[in-house]
Amino acid sequence: MEKHFLWRACHEILPTKANLGAKKVTEDSYCPVCERAEETIYHALWECPAARDVWSVGCIKFQKSHFEGPSFLQVVEGMLKSWDQMEFAQFANIARRIWLRRNELIHGGVFLNPNLLIQQAIRAVTLFHLVRNEVVPQEVACEASNHCNWKNPPIGWFKANWDAGVNQRF
Template identity: 35%
Template sequence: MDSRWKSIWEMKVPDKVKFFMWKAGNNLLATRVNLFSKKVIENPICPICLKGEETIMHVLWHCPAAGDMWAESHRAIQKWGPLETDLLKLWKDLEGKLNKYELDGVAVIMRGLWMRRNKFIFDNKFLSPSSIIKYARESIEEYHAVEEGTVEQKSSRNGHHQE
């Protein structure tokens, strides 16, 4: 198995984050470029910045809105330019510069950026970088608490705890 995929599947994050990274790394997300190539939409331009074509790398790294997110979230990342064009190459670079806990945070923030993009498109609401950072922190903390057995599992809809 490619070491990049191994590091993604071994992350200490919720499975939905790992699955998101897998879809993003395989270019399986419904970006505007992917939808445009399938003739589903007529315009591949990013709906947030209106400047570049919306690829997965644009949403997660190149878009000025993503840059604002990274500038607020992590000092080691904020000065990196938008050089990479491939998510898995970027991930390999990140692996060489960040520890595993920081990589986990990057993955959760990337999923948060994708969720923010969807919220903007479908609900016309734009989440702030601080709300995404808070979501990332809480997701990781909750995951670790559940793994360590210090938190009860979430209740089901009927109020009973799931077994």
């Protein structure tokens, strides 16, 4: 799913405002999230302040990667050279969620908090690799978010998370 999304993003065929404007579908090509710049794919997924908010709570590599556009393909090419498969899978999953979050906003839905978005992406990628019986390095699974409080249990262990509440009447 992420591969298909990245393919569409790299080939500039996501329906951003700039792409719709070029096809005369809309006259407003400004980003619907920040309303500060033309909404290219590079802007929506990488350069937009709302996207930067997401990347800034990701792992150190996400925070320190300053791949320049103008195309999203250049960002992806830069990452392919220096990142491993797991990091790249997380990047692809997060980028897709940034796009889905943007669509949610347009349709009047909730604009997901960057921390939650990152946590959901990490869990999805980690689960995917676990299901495929691939070893998930713990630091990769959890370093991606400074606020991620879920850690993989050691191999052979199960981990049960629980929560408690008190119902008191006065």
